[in-house]
Amino acid sequence: MADGPLKETKVTSSHWGAFEVDVEGGRITAARPFAPDPHPSAIPDILPAAIHHRSRVARPSIRRGWLERRDRQGRGSDEFIALPWDEALDIAAEEIARIRRTHGNEAIFGGSYGWSSAGRFHHAQSQVHRFLNSIGGYVASFGSYSTGCAQSIMPHVFGVNFLTMLYEHQDGWHTLAEHTETLVMFGGINPKNAQVSMGGITEHDTRTWFDRFAEKDMHCLNIGPQRSDAPENCAWLPLKPATDTALMLALAHVLETEGLTDHAFLARCTVGFDRFRRYLMGETDGIPKSPDWAAPICGTDPETIRSLARRMAATRTLITVAWSLQRAEHGEQPYWMSATLAAMLGQIGLPGGGIGYGYGAIGGVGKSFLGLRGMTFPQLDNPVRKVIPVARIGDMLRNPGALYDFNGRREPYPDIRLICWAGGNPYHHHQDLNALHEAWQKPETILVNEPWWTATAKRADIVFPATTPYEREDIGRSNLDDYLFHMPALIPPQGEARDDYDIFAGLAARLGAGEVFTGGKTSAEWIPELYAEYRRLAAEEGIEVPDLDELRGRNWVKLPIRRDGPNRTLFAPFREDPDAAPLGTPSGRIEIFSETVAGFGYDDCPGHPVWLPPAEWLGAATEAAPLHLVSPQPGDKLHSQLESALADLPGVRPATLVIHPDDAAPRGIATGDLLRVHNARGACRARAALSDGIRPGVVALPTGAWYGDPGGNIDPDGNPNVLTRDVGTSRLAQGSSAHTALVEVAKL
Ligand SMILES: Nc1nc2c(c(=O)[nH]1)N[C@H]1C(S)=C(S)[C@@H](COP(=O)(O)OP(=O)(O)OC[C@H]3O[C@@H](n4cnc5c(=O)[nH]c(N)nc54)[C@H](O)[C@@H]3O)O[C@H]1N2
Ligand SMILES: Nc1nc2c(c(=O)[nH]1)N[C@H]1C(S)=C(S)[C@@H](COP(=O)(O)OP(=O)(O)OC[C@H]3O[C@@H](n4cnc5c(=O)[nH]c(N)nc54)[C@H](O)[C@@H]3O)O[C@H]1N2
Numbered sequence: 143m144a145d146g147p148l149k150e151t152k153v154t155s156s157h158w159g160a161f162e163v164d165v166e167g168g169r170i171t172a173a174r175p176f177a178p179d180p181h182p183s184a185i186p187d188i189l190p191a192a193i194h195h196r197s198r199v200a201r202p203s204i205r206r207g208w209l210e211r212r213d214r215q216g217r218g219s220d221e222f223i224a225l226p227w228d229e230a231l232d233i234a235a236e237e238i239a240r241i242r243r244t245h246g247n248e249a250i251f252g253g254s255y256g257w258s259s260a261g262r263f264h265h266a267q268s269q270v271h272r273f274l275n276s277i278g279g280y281v282a283s284f285g286s287y288s289t290g291c292a293q294s295i296m297p298h299v300f301g302v303n304f305l306t307m308l309y310e311h312q313d314g315w316h317t318l319a320e321h322t323e324t325l326v327m328f329g330g331i332n333p334k335n336a337q338v339s340m341g342g343i344t345e346h347d348t349r350t351w352f353d354r355f356a357e358k359d360m361h362c363l364n365i366g367p368q369r370s371d372a373p374e375n376c377a378w379l380p381l382k383p384a385t386d387t388a389l390m391l392a393l394a395h396v397l398e399t400e401g402l403t404d405h406a407f408l409a410r411c412t413v414g415f416d417r418f419r420r421y422l423m424g425e426t427d428g429i430p431k432s433p434d435w436a437a438p439i440c441g442t443d444p445e446t447i448r449s450l451a452r453r454m455a456a457t458r459t460l461i462t463v464a465w466s467l468q469r470a471e472h473g474e475q476p477y478w479m480s481a482t483l484a485a486m487l488g489q490i491g492l493p494g495g496g497i498g499y500g501y502g503a504i505g506g507v508g509k510s511f512l513g514l515r516g517m518t519f520p521q522l523d524n525p526v527r528k529v530i531p532v533a534r535i536g537d538m539l540r541n542p543g544a545l546y547d548f549n550g551r552r553e554p555y556p557d558i559r560l561i562c563w564a565g566g567n568p569y570h571h572h573q574d575l576n577a578l579h580e581a582w583q584k585p586e587t588i589l590v591n592e593p594w595w596t597a598t599a600k601r602a603d604i605v606f607p608a609t610t611p612y613e614r615e616d617i618g619r620s621n622l623d624d625y626l627f628h629m630p631a632l633i634p635p636q637g638e639a640r641d642d643y644d645i646f647a648g649l650a651a652r653l654g655a656g657e658v659f660t661g662g663k664t665s666a667e668w669i670p671e672l673y674a675e676y677r678r679l680a681a682e683e684g685i686e687v688p689d690l691d692e693l694r695g696r697n698w699v700k701l702p703i704r705r706d707g708p709n710r711t712l713f714a715p716f717r718e719d720p721d722a723a724p725l726g727t728p729s730g731r732i733e734i735f736s737e738t739v740a741g742f743g744y745d746d747c748p749g750h751p752v753w754l755p756p757a758e759w760l761g762a763a764t765e766a767a768p769l770h771l772v773s774p775q776p777g778d779k780l781h782s783q784l785e786s787a788l789a790d791l792p793g794v795r796p797a798t799l800v801i802h803p804d805d806a807a808p809r810g811i812a813t814g815d816l817l818r819v820h821n822a823r824g825a826c827r828a829r830a831a832l833s834d835g836i837r838p839g840v841v842a843l844p845t846g847a848w849y850g851d852p853g854g855n856i857d858p859d860g861n862p863n864v865l866t867r868d869v870g871t872s873r874l875a876q877g878s879s880a881h882t883a884l885v886e887v888a889k890l
């Protein structure tokens with residue numbers, strides 16, 4: 143640790159990659175790119191300002207109204223009172239004990255969604271879950287805002303765990319470079335998003351691969367509302383958001399009517415095509431899903447659809463689908479339909495052909511390294527079996543006891559009295575934040591560990607100041623990357639911040655579970671022990687990893703992990719012999735029709751893929767809300783992290799809204815104008831940027847701003863989640879519908 147005047151330079155790791163930092167006099171004074179990274183992220187530039195920012199939580203703090211009267215009303219407006227650690231921990235532990243005594247552990251919500259920071263041991267989710275398990279468990283959450291919908295629907299279609307399929311089985315970039323002739327990207331593949339990867343990404347290589355694709359004359363087509371969703375050297379088919387399923391159906395219709403369907407593949411490897419075909423051809427509902435039918439829905443022309451279908455059938459084609467398509471109402475449909483379309487093309491199981499999900503969503507997809515899992519801090523068992531779909535938190539808080547459907551089961555929402563959050567910012571990430579804010583008043587107590595006074599910390603009752611990764615020792619490593627980092631404690635904890643581990647150890651001790659949580663060890667004892675186990679497992683896989691002292695000395699090493707050869711092709715063994723290597727579906731085949739899903743009887747997710755228009759899309763535009771809002775991930779940061787320091791920079795806040803000149807002109811809007819973006823759910827400010835790279839009728843406002851003003855007034859910094867809808871994708875998956883929203887935009 144450097145707290146003297148001497149300058150020291152070290153490398154550390156983060157979700158957005160490795161970077162070098164200078165430390166002088168106990169402060170981080172500069173951050174620079176890590177030399178081996180060909181396309182480093184610029185996110186670390188803001189780090190020195192953010193780490194020492196005035197918005198750090200300096201001391202344990204309790205909201206005045208809660209401390210004095212246990213009232214719930216002042217969340218977001220009350221002042222906080224700073225207390226000594228022992229006193230604050232005593233009060234928090236007593237409250238946790240009271241809730242457990244009166245309502246049981248089923249009244250504690252510890253779903254605690256969020257990315258927190260990189261670093262294997264101090265991973266906030268593992269810490270909070272282990273703590274809550276050590277005291278009798280908590281209500282957990284299933285899935286993620288990223289892929290919750292796909293995680294529920296895709297096992298019905300392919301019989302695999304969706305994330306395992308993406309991370310461990312999908313074709314690597316090198317296979318695409320070698321074999322793919324046509325790359326059809328629904329929702330694009332964006333190096334901006336590939337900037338980050340959970341746990342870290344060291345060599346940012348998405349751009350490099352697309353340059354390679356261009357050299358090989360691969361036809362790369364980005365289908366979606368924004369040209370910028372794919373590298374500049376890709377073609378663009380502008381599409382109305384939420385209409386991909388209609389386009390895919392029309393492509394399927396062309397294949398079927400022009401004799402281009404691979405019926406041999408369908409017969410060998412799929413079930414249910416005949417039932418789906420009747421819908422496709424219009425035999426069940428009188429509407430053939432032809433290019434003429436789809437063109438006005440999608441906002442394209444029938445001939446474009448026909449020629450694309452022919453090209454896809456004539457060349458080695460990989461269909462890729464961005465995660466954004468399932469982060470929308472009926473997000474199950476484009477996922478299921480893309481699998482169906484790929485099956486009809488008959489290329490599933492061929493290298494560089496078939497289907498792939500989430501390339502570019504995070505930088506690790508497509509890197510295709512072999513094996514070697516990261517070191518993990520065990521979370522213990524959760525005796526409470528209640529689990530809600532992660533994005534249904536608002537409904538859960540609003541409707542305790544109400545029955546809800548989820549993937550074939552019907553269950554009551556638990557009655558939550560205590561929320562315990564570490565490493566996430568629901569007041570950035572959840573939809574319809576004005577409604578969440580109302581629901582947030584229901585629990586008796588809200589406990590948050592945070593390094594910064596985020597929108598969520600400001601609306602908690604008890605806030606414990608947490609360290610950042612730069613203030614504690616850890617190991618940096620992602621399963622999708624081939625580097626290993628020692629992350630040294632670069633600076634002392636800021637203010638009175640403590641590691642999540644020590645905060646939870648303090649609470650657990652007061653609740654009589656100290657030994658269960660800590661196992662009798664400090665973090666300085668856990669890290670060498672977990673690392674030694676990791677090193678042993680690596681050795682079993684034939685990968686030599688330096689011992690901890692050597693890693694500490696070297697700071698980082700590139701591990702001798704191999705990329706998969708071209709023989710890793712998604713579903714290749716299944717294609718070769720579907721009887722010998724069946725899928726995990728009930729039929730052992732790709733299910734174009736699923737008896738299981740049909741058996742649930744959901745009208746919002748029937749037994750085969752269908753076109754179901756969402757409640758809000760351009761086909762349902764109104765005078766009050768005529769524009770479709772997409773809210774993509776921010777380019778200059780990771781979600782809401784480092785927000786307070788970024789917001790200090792000129793021109794960063796309010797956030798920038800991209801709008802087409804045809805939509806700007808009638809509203810008198812020019813680039814740089816201050817805007818009011820609004821609908822019936824809320825309003826926020828934004829700064830206009832005119833672009834012809836967005837489809838007319840669509841506006842894009844990235845996530846990342848913290849929620850400012852409660853109560854439905856205008857959110858000052860431009861958080862799109864005051865405008866988005868808080869509904870599940872369907873009763874099947876109950877995923878987040880963040881990309882489903884209509885809005886109006888006016889000059890402020
Ligand atoms: N409209 C719209 N909304 C969306 C999306 C969208 O596409 N559109 N996308 C959704 C998706 S996919 C996601 S993943 C979510 C992201 O939402 P979140 O994951 O909640 O966002 P983050 O800002 O990464 O939150 C991490 C928090 O952890 C804190 N933190 C960092 N390190 C530590 C630590 O060591 N200890 C503790 N205690 N805290 C720490 C950070 O300061 C930060 O406040 O947003 C979702 N919301
Ligand atoms: N820099 C940076 N990178 C990130 C993150 C970050 O915060 N910052 N967050 C990471 C996380 S947690 C995740 S989950 C991934 C998310 O990765 P994705 O889900 O792929 O990303 P999004 O940014 O939500 O959306 C990508 C694009 O989809 C398009 N889109 C929206 N709706 C539709 C539609 O109906 N049809 C089509 N065809 N296109 C549509 C929009 O134009 C949008 O720009 O990104 C990761 N990468």
Ligand SMILES: [Mo]
Nearest residue numbers: 286287288289
């Ligand atoms: Mo995500």
